[in-house]
Amino acid sequence: MKRWIPSAILLLLGIAFLGFGLHRGEQLTVMRKAIAICLECIGIG
Amino acid sequence: MQKKHNNRLRLGIQIGFTALSNGYLAGFLGKGLFKGALKQVCLPGLNCYSCPGALGSCPIGALQAVLADRKFSFSFYVVGLLILFGALFGRLVCGFLCPFGLFQDLLFKIPSKKIQRMPLDRGLRFLKYAILAVFVIWLPLSATNIVGQGSPWFCTWICPSGTLMGGIPQMILDPNLRSAIGFLFGWKMLVLMLIALFGVFHYRPFCKYLCPLGAIYALTNRFSLYRLELHPSACTDCGRCAGACKMGVDAHKTPNHPECIRCGDCCTSCPSKALSIGFPKKH
Numbered sequence: 653m654k655r656w657i658p659s660a661i662l663l664l665l666g667i668a669f670l671g672f673g674l675h676r677g678e679q680l681t682v683m684r685k686a687i688a689i690c691l692e693c694i695g696i697g
Numbered sequence: 698m699q700k701k702h703n704n705r706l707r708l709g710i711q712i713g714f715t716a717l718s719n720g721y722l723a724g725f726l727g728k729g730l731f732k733g734a735l736k737q738v739c740l741p742g743l744n745c746y747s748c749p750g751a752l753g754s755c756p757i758g759a760l761q762a763v764l765a766d767r768k769f770s771f772s773f774y775v776v777g778l779l780i781l782f783g784a785l786f787g788r789l790v791c792g793f794l795c796p797f798g799l800f801q802d803l804l805f806k807i808p809s810k811k812i813q814r815m816p817l818d819r820g821l822r823f824l825k826y827a828i829l830a831v832f833v834i835w836l837p838l839s840a841t842n843i844v845g846q847g848s849p850w851f852c853t854w855i856c857p858s859g860t861l862m863g864g865i866p867q868m869i870l871d872p873n874l875r876s877a878i879g880f881l882f883g884w885k886m887l888v889l890m891l892i893a894l895f896g897v898f899h900y901r902p903f904c905k906y907l908c909p910l911g912a913i914y915a916l917t918n919r920f921s922l923y924r925l926e927l928h929p930s931a932c933t934d935c936g937r938c939a940g941a942c943k944m945g946v947d948a949h950k951t952p953n954h955p956e957c958i959r960c961g962d963c964c965t966s967c968p969s970k971a972l973s974i975g976f977p978k979k980h
Binding site: 656658659662663665666667668669670671672673674676678679680681682683684685686687688689690692693694695696697 | 774856874
């Protein structure tokens with residue numbers, strides 16, 4: 653039982669962070685970056 | 698026999714997941730990147746979002762994008778996703794779901810003399826944490842332009858997955874991009890080629906020494922739900938698990954080591970079935 657406590661804490665932390673990030677609209681920043689070719693990523697700069 | 702079957706199954710999952718997550722065929726036909734809502738979701742592995750077929754985002758690219766944005770100095774969304782993937786799977790992502798991991802696995806199959814252990818291997822394993830701290834976190838936050846915007850330093854200067862999955866296909870598809878090739882593309886091709894060459898002789902050098910995403914998942918490996926279990930009463934200390942592990946882990950001593958990518962080779966090599974791998978079962 654004790655062995656699963658760190659896993660459970662991590663899972664809950666992940667869900668909490670994810671929820672707060674969605675609430676802040678961070679996924680829109682990710683989307684804006686992801687739908688255009690990242691010139692730095694492909695080596696144009 | 699069991700090992701061959703397991704390896705084929707793992708290769709099948711790797712190829713299947715890479716094909717599925719980069720399955721936007723219109724992108725490969727020159728119709729531009731996928732712009733659907735799914736692009737907001739980070740894929741678990743190092744999968745460049747500039748790959749013509751990418752249906753999701755790269756978590757390391759997304760992390761840098763949010764950190765570099767003037768609005769945020771911490772990405773709860775991306776970090777939350779990474780913690781979730783890590784808590785559920787640990788470095789299973791590296792072993793089964795990462796396209797660049799697949800690329801290195803295929804390279805290692807090329808017949809050649811193999812280097813089992815690199816000099817300074819132990820110290821070099823910490824390099825990926827330094828790359829995470831400096832290129833993924835610190836530089837995008839601190840090296841900003843006049844309007845406070847940062848840039849993705851890891852993607853720009855290091856990421857070979859971006860070159861392989863994004864740079865090369867985009868250059869093939871778009872002559873305008875080809876005409877803009879300069880020093881940076883040459884540098885990135887050199888980095889990719891050196892890692893690829895190294896990967897023929899030594900197993901997964903990028904995953905071991907350079908990958909910041911591997912560094913993140915390594916931190917969660919000890920706690921992930923998908924895990925290795927050692928049954929001490931069955932273990933005879935024969936050491937075959939250590940001999941079978943290409944990541945240099947001694948599974949019967951440290952079964953959920955940060956470097957374990959959950960490939961299962963240790964389990965199939967154990968003559969007394971003392972090692973098992975998976976999600977916890979109800980007893």
